[in-house]
Amino acid sequence: MTRAEETSGEALAQADALARADALARAGALGRADEIGRLARGTLLPSFSGARVPGWLQDELEKGLGGVTLFALNGNVPSTDALRELTAELGKAADPIITIDEEGGDVTRLGGHLTASPYPGNAALGAVDDPELTRRVYRSLGAELAEVGVNLNFAPSVDVNSAADNPVIGTRSFGSDAALVARHAAASVIGTQESGVAACAKHFPGHGATVEDSHLGVPLVDADLDLLDRRELVPFRAAIEAGAQAVMTGHLNLPLITQGVPATLSHAAITGLLREHLGYQGVIVTDALDMQGASGAIGIPEASVRSLLAGADLLCLGPREHHESLLAVLAAIEEAVRSGRLPLERLAEAAERTRRLKEWLNGHNAGVVDRSVGLEAARRAVRVTGDLRPLGTDPLVVELESMGNIAVGPTPWGLSPWAPDAVRAEGAADEAGPLLERATGRDLVIVLRDAHRHAAQRALTTALLQARPDAVVVEMGLPFWHPDGAVHLATYGATEANGQAAAERLGLTPIA
Structure with missing residues (x-):
């Protein structure tokens, strides 16, 4: 601690002491x-x-x-x-x-x-x-x-x-x-x-x-x-x-x-x-x-x-x-x-x-709102592994369910605002067949959220990738789990800004 910091601390301590004395006097x-x-x-x-x-x-x-x-x-x-x-x-x-x-x-x-x-x-x-x-x-x-x-x-x-x-x-x-x-x-x-x-x-x-x-x-x-x-x-x-x-x-x-x-x-x-x-x-x-x-x-x-x-x-x-x-x-x-x-x-x-x-x-005035900085930051945060190519015009987006913790709450997340056909999956093993059938002849995007913490997300993703190794995996939590060989896009978050940044990299456009 510097001498200036010590002096500042002493002044604050003296102010606290005076305040305590004042409160005690007022109490009496x-x-x-x-x-x-x-x-x-x-x-x-x-x-x-x-x-x-x-x-x-x-x-x-x-x-x-x-x-x-x-x-x-x-x-x-x-x-x-x-x-x-x-x-x-x-x-x-x-x-x-x-x-x-x-x-x-x-x-x-x-x-x-x-x-x-x-x-x-x-x-x-x-x-x-x-x-x-x-x-x-x-x-x-x-x-x-x-x-x-x-x-x-x-x-x-x-x-x-x-x-x-x-x-x-x-x-x-x-x-x-x-x-x-x-x-x-x-x-x-x-x-x-x-x-x-x-x-x-x-x-x-x-x-x-x-x-x-x-x-x-x-x-x-x-x-x-x-x-x-x-x-x-x-x-x-x-x-x-x-x-x-x-x-x-x-x-x-x-x-x-x-x-x-x-x-x-x-x-x-x-x-x-x-x-x-x-x-x-x-x-x-x-x-x-x-x-x-x-x-x-x-x-x-x-x-x-x-x-x-x-x-x-x-x-x-x-x-x-x-x-x-x-x-x-x-x-x-x-x-x-x-x-x-x-x-x-x-x-x-x-x-x-x-x-x-x-x-x-x-003693302080309010600043100026600049929401554009949010999207700028989200775009700069995106990390891509593998050869990401533009999607076709009719991709299937599969979002694997992941509830937020108590602090996060039920805030909406995912790519559905930019996907003409998006479906939520629970991660059950028997979901792979119907999802693959629905994705026949179409690009497949698998959206995860903290898959490293959810065995069901990892299991269903692995099953889908075995049949569709060309699928793109989007992780909207922390990218601690990376399926081998898959094209992987990490957003480091699941906000609206993160979703838009991911959608742009995938070639998706907002739903009218």
Whole structure:
């Protein structure tokens, strides 16, 4: 750490100390219970249903609620116009932090999961490996968020995807090389924040080496501090140096660091690693606390208290955690303060960091949307192996079914918007015969998505290629499985931009 960084850190520490002292003074002057409630509310990001602000939420915002997290599956994003109206309504009650999980790529919310993203995801950007292009993509994505009133984006994912069978990161990562991920972590943070939207690097201290989904359990990261410094923490250092306004914790078990406690609830991870080891002074946000990895054994109210004790500043409660959950969490936090378990100054410290984030947001202007950069990036990411020739006028496109994980959701994908005849297949062995018959005398295109993770996709593809070695294989996930001898096209993602880029290389045209 440089002397300038040390001086900056000392100044921030002094500001935090003053804020804590001020909060303690106000607690005595204004009534301790009222101040505890206001400070506790300031740490919370609940969710709600629909595209209008419910009365309870407006009341809570007026009482000091930190903000909200928007979820497409809650009906918060029926359209961009509706979202713009919703955020304007939220802003009338207070000055809330309005967050969403919009990574571009396969994890997209702006279209309410009804349409795929016009921007390729991190895997495609990493394949191109042009940090300036990544910066432009995230700058445009940030401008789209600013236009609809979102001011904190839960992106980028800066996980180093070192486990090929990772069930939840995959194409959300820039790649498996820590230095490459770090280059693009910095570029994506800078691009987002150039549009006046705060970036949130995730999932600290790194979800890329796991083979379990933290929505469903507590994934293991078997790494000591030396390995973390060489791999997982490299992109987080880059994001911090680029000025990331927020960092999100992951519900990860690092037994050599946290002794079995999920990182989101671990003082060793949040205060020890992130605050002290990396020197981060910005806002620390939790991943959704309704996930099994955080609250499965203890419940959301207790997880909230423990994450605050660990050093988190803003708590994302989850998509189903509305007013009743908010009240339960508030009661737990207030009781922890009254009992002496949770110091009031810890809440005051979180409130000061949140205040500085809001100050930053109010001092930045929105950028300019440029969707053309999405298609440019998708085109540059396409990789072809073998002799790809133009298709005939009547190809059969077979898309092998592959559901997205919980983070991705049911976003549409594939080449059907550009294919006159496209069919979805489940991957069953008995599907090969009918598909080959339907493809008689026609070109055959087989579209996969993360085939390395799906034995049924690989088996059906192999059966089809045995009869039709001239078929073209298109992989719209990570291209870790490559059938021998086949012409292979990799897109590194399944967004609208990725699909169009693949269709262009195949000679397909949009369906009228």
